[in-house]
Amino acid sequence: MESLPTADVSLLTKIAQRDQSALSALYDRYAKIIYAIAFKSLQSVEESEEVVLDVFAQVWRIAERYDTQKGRVDTWLFTLARSRILDRLRKLQRTSPANTLSMDAAEIQPKADNVNLFEEVVIAERRSRVMTAIKNLPTEQKLVIELAYYQGLTQSQIATKTGISLGTVKTRIRLGLNKLKSILNSEQDW
Template identity: 60%
Template sequence: MSEAKNLLTQIAQGERQALSQLYDRYSRIIYAIAWKSLNSVEDCEEVVLDVFAQVWKIADRFDVDKGSIEQWLFTLARSRILDRLRKLQRLNKVVTAAIADGKEIESATISVDPLTAVEIAERHQQVLTALSCIPSAQREVIEMAYYRGLTHAEIATATGLSLGTVKTRLRLGLSKLRVGFENES
């Protein structure tokens, strides 16, 4: 009985040291085979680990009459590589579909009719004008809340103000903006 077959027999009996020896002997070559197809360190490492995890589970099923240990290991590796390639293809399809969906959404939002675009631009200018009319301390917290999406607590932390001061400045600033818009209408 060859040394590799002896190792498989020991692995089938639960000998971890035998698995370690088999790993030391064949892991680099399995990695190299995986590299030719996957070209990714992470994916190749996963294939090697998957192969030896499978060897640990099914070592007792190895049949000497059906071929060499090397052929068996390479068959296991090939199977894991193909599984990985299929997974990558599925992932690639999902990413491609998501990008296509994003482009559809983008093109849908770009195709706003000209009248709406003019109204949006006018409203944007009104907001900027109204913001310029309120005190800078109130404008700053409003911009942090609405343009940057910060919470009251995050604004307080970023500015060094107390939470109560942030809320007061927001309330006063929004009140002045509301009055400014009502006067325009």
């Protein structure tokens, strides 16, 4: 049986060759988790659904650009999703700046007609691991990561909002992300 990362690469290769069934398979595998990530930040069913559609439309357009040397397919997809989420957050902040978002929002419950219980368990477990890892970061790193990833602020905006120098914000984000990566990778090893 093909491992998940290998299967994902195979799907992207087929998508680059315009195989719609491969796009459908990738969508089935990742749409719910991308929706969950989007909903966590956007708190809107409609906006979150738009993020999912935008991500997979982009995958269809640029699948041939995916480079296995730069990371796993799921990481690439989540990077695309994060970019779309940030675009929407910035748009929403321009139209409604009083809207504040937080990691402490209610747990995400993705809406779907055909719920795959195994997939739901995997998503919940991943979310739990990430949330636990974030809670284990030093307070100053946790703060800047929450502002960047859950409120969609740029590093400059974080510096302005917190009164911390831009260089310190960049360092804290880099250190926090490295620590998260280390925590999550060490959990996968056991």
